[in-house]
Amino acid sequence: MTDADVVGRTVPTTSPETIAALRDVAQRVRWLATAIVDAANRGRPNRSGVKVGGHPASSASIVEVMVALWFHELTRHDRVSVKPHASPVLHAINYLLGDLDETYLPTLRAKGGLQSYPSRLKDPDTVDFSTGSVGIGATAALWAAMSHRYLRSHFDTAPEAGRFISLLGDAELDEGAVWEAIADPAVSRMGELMWVVDLNRQSLDRVIPDIQIERLQGMFAAAGWQVVTLKWGQSISRLFEQPGGADLRTRLEQMPNEEYQRMLRVDSSEIGERIVASGASGELQDLVDRTAPDVLAEAVRDLGGHDLPQLIETFGSLDTHRPSVVFAYTIKGRGLPTEGHPNNHSALLTESQMAALAESTGSSVEDPWRRPVPGSEAAELCARRAAALRRSPHQAAPALPVPPSLGHPYRKPISTQAALGRLLADLPRDAPLAASRVVTCSPDVASSTNLGGWINKTGVWSVEDRRDWFADDAERVLKWSEATSGRHIELGIAEVNLVGLLGELGTTWSRWGERLIPIATLYDPFVSRALEPWSYGIYAGAQSILVGTPSGVTLAPEGGAHQSITTPSIGLEQPGCVAWEPCFPQDLEWTFLHAMSQIGVPGGTSAYFRLSTRPIDPAAAALPEDPDLLERRRRQAVAGGYRLSGHDPRTEDVTLVGVGAIMPEVLRAAEVLSGQGVVAGVVCLTSPDLLFRSFQQRSRRKPGEGSNIIDDLFPPTSPAPLVTVQDGHPHTLSFLAGARGDEIRCLGVSDFGQSSDLDDAYRIHGIDTASILDAALSLMGR
Secondary structure, eight states: OOOOBBBOOOOSSSHHHHHHHHHHHHHHHHHHHHHHHHHHHHHSSSSSSOOOOOOOHHHHTHHHHHHHIHHHHHHOTTTOOOOOHHHHHHHHHHTTTTOOOOOGGGTTTSSSOOSSSSSTTSSSSSOSSSSTTTTTHHHHHHHHHHHHHHHHHHHHHOOOOOOOOEEEEGGGGGGGHHHHHOOOGGGOOOOEEEEEEEEEBBBSSSSSOOHHHHHHHHHHHHHHEEEEEEEHHHHHHHHHHHHTTTHHHHHHHOOOOOHHHHHSOOOOHHHHHHHHTTOOHHHHHHHHHHHOOOHHHHTTTTTTTGGGHHHHHHHHHHSSSSSSEEEEEEEETTSSSSOOOOOOOOOOHHHHHHHHHHHTTOOOSSSSSSSOTTSSHHHHHHHHHHHOOOOOOOOOOOOOOSSOOOOOOSSBBOOOOHHHHHHHHHHHHHHHHHHHEEEEEESOOTGTTHHHHHHHOEEOOOOOOOOOOTOOOTOOOSSSOOEEOSSSSEESSSEEEEEHHHHHHTTHHHHOOOOOOOEEEGGGHHHHHHHHHHHHHTTTTTEEEEEOOOOSSGGGGGGGGOOOOOOOHHHHHHHEEEEEEOOOOHHHHHHHHHHHHHHHSOOOOOOEOOOOSSBOOOOGOOSSSSHHHHHHHHHHHHTTEEEOSSGGGGGGGGGEEEEEEHHHHHHHHHHHHHTTTTTTEEEEEEOOEEEEEEHHHGOOOTTOOOOOHHHHSSSSOOOOEEEEEEEEOOOOOOOOGGHHHEEEEEOOOOOOOSSOHHHHHHHHOOOEEEEHHHHHHHHHOO
C-alpha cells in the first residue's frame, strides 16, 4: 500500500467525551446494520427459497466514515449519495436520528419495507440520492451540485445548499461513468463537491490486485481535485514512531493487497512472523518481538478510514475552492468475523457469530433495536444531531403556464428537428414564463441538433462568466456567450454525463421546490449508450425530455454508423416516460408543449422524442381550418395519433399505419392504391407508446377514464388488414394485430444500413412506397 498525499496526524480539537460518544454510536450502527441484514434473512419466513441477501461486510467498512459525517460534520443543507451496499448503515443512522420507525428495521428487501439499495422515492426514511447502479449514484451528487448552481444563478428564490457528498466503494472507480464526470472541465471549479472513497480493496469476487492508489490519486489530481489520503490510524502511527517503526510502515505499504488481506485472517500469533517473513532489519525484528501479538494484530487493522478523530479533522479542513476526494483506507467487514475475507461480499453471519458481535458491541440479540441508554453521551449526541439535521419541507413549485400551441402556422417543408429549433427560439417571446424554466443540454451537438436559435437568444451557462473572444466577429452565426445567466449547458462528447445532469436538473422541483424543464438533444443512435443512467434517473424521480435526432436510416448518407434501429421500442418500454415520434411540424409543436407541461410536477412524466432531419411538407397533414376541428386534431395528436384519410373506416379494404418521417411514403402508397380502386385508410401515429397503453388499458378502462385512442383509430366493428411502417424495428407496432385481430404486415428496419441516398435506403430496408404497396396488396390476396 503506497500513496502520495497523506494527511498529517495532529491532535483533534473534538473533545474526548464527544469522541467516546461517537465510538459508542459507531459500534451501535455497526450492530444495527448487521442486524438489519440478519433479520431480513433469518427473522422472517422465506416461502420462495430465493436468497434475500444483503451486504454486512460492505456496510461495516464504511461505518466510521458515515458516523463522522452524520453525527459531527453534516448540516441540514448537505446532500449525500451513499454507496449501494451501505444502505443498512444509512437506515441504522436514520433510526438513531429518529428519522425511521423501528417497525421498518426488520423489513429490508421486503414489500413496503427498506429497499435493497438506497432509494429516494421508495424508502420510508430520508435518502438524498438513489444508488444501486454502480457508478451512477456516485456521480449524481456532482450533477446535483451543478443543477443547484444553475438554480442559484437564475432564481432568487432558489434555496441554500451545502456540500454535495458521494460515498463510494473503490471498485466503483472501475466504472467509466465516474471518470467521464470527473473530467468535465466545469467540475474542477466546484468546491462544494466532496467524494469519500471507501478503499477496502475488495470487489464482489476478489481482492483488487496490486496497488492502484497512486494511479487513482494522479487521475483525480490531473482533473483539478484536491486529493487527501487517510491511510493509518493514530494507534499504529505511534508504533511507526518507535525504533523500527519506519521499516514496519515501509513493509506494510509495499505489501500487495492480497498479502495484507491474508494477514488479517490468520491468528494474531502469526502476524509478526508474516511481517518479517520476507526479510527484516534488526530494528523491525525487535519491534515485532517486543509488541504483544494482540496489540500488533489490532495495529495492522488501524486504518485511517476507521479513525474517527482523523475523519472529523479531515472533513472539516478540506479546500472549498475545488472538489475534494478523500481516499479512506478501510477493511471490508471491519469488526465482523468475516473481516478481510475475499469472499465476504454478501456473506451472512451465523447465529453464534451474531451473538459474539452483540457482545463485542454492547448490543443484544434478544433486543436488537435497542437505542443508546437515555441520558448517556451517545443518546445526547443522537438528539443534538437529529435537531441539527432536521429539514424543513420546501414550498411546492408554483404553477407554470405552458401553452398548448404557439399559434404560428407552418407553410414550408421543414423537418421535426428544425421545427423543434424554431419552437424553442420562439418560446422566449411567446411563452416567457415557460421559457425561463427551460434549460437545454447537449454533448457537443447543439448546433447540429438545431439549438442555435435558442442559444443565440438565451446564451450558454457556465459556472463562472467567460470572455467571448468572438463577440466582434460579424460573420459568426452561432453566438457562444458563456455566462452564469445562460440557459444552455454544453458538455463534452459524453452522453452519460449528459443524462446524469439531465436527471438532476429534472429533480430540482422535488428536491428544492424549483421547477425546471430540462431538455437534452443527442444523436438518436447514441440513446442506447445513455439509456441506463437516464433510466436510473427516472427511477430516482427525475422528469426530463430527451430528444434523439436524427433517427433511423432517414439520414441515409451517414450509413450504419449513425443509424438507430431499436430506439422506438426502447422508448415504448421505458417506465416513467412517454415516447413520441411525430411526423409533421405542427404535431411536433403540440406534443412537445404537452410534454413540457408534464415536467417538474407531481405525477409528471419524462418524454423521449425521436426526430428527423427529413423536410416534410406540412400541407400533407391536411390540418382542419375550423378551430374546433383543429383542436380535436391537437387532442388526438397528444393522445397518440389520428386518421388522415377521409374514408369511413367501415369501407376500408386495408389500413396503412405510419409513424414519423416515413409518412410521405405511406400517403403516396394510399394514393396509388386509390387509383387501383382500393380504399386505403391512413393512420398517422405520433406516439406508438400511448397507443400501446390505450390497448393495454382497454379491458379495464372505466367510462371516462384513460385514453380511448386505440378504438378511435381502429374501430372494433371495422376490421381491415393492417400495414405498419416505421423507420425503426418493425416489431414496435406489431401489437396492433391484437387491436381487432386483423391480419398484419409490419415493415421497418431490422438490419444495419449503409451510406446511400434516401430513396435507396428506404428500398434496401423495404420501407419505400413499392414495399408498402406490395404488403397491402399481398394482405388483400392480390
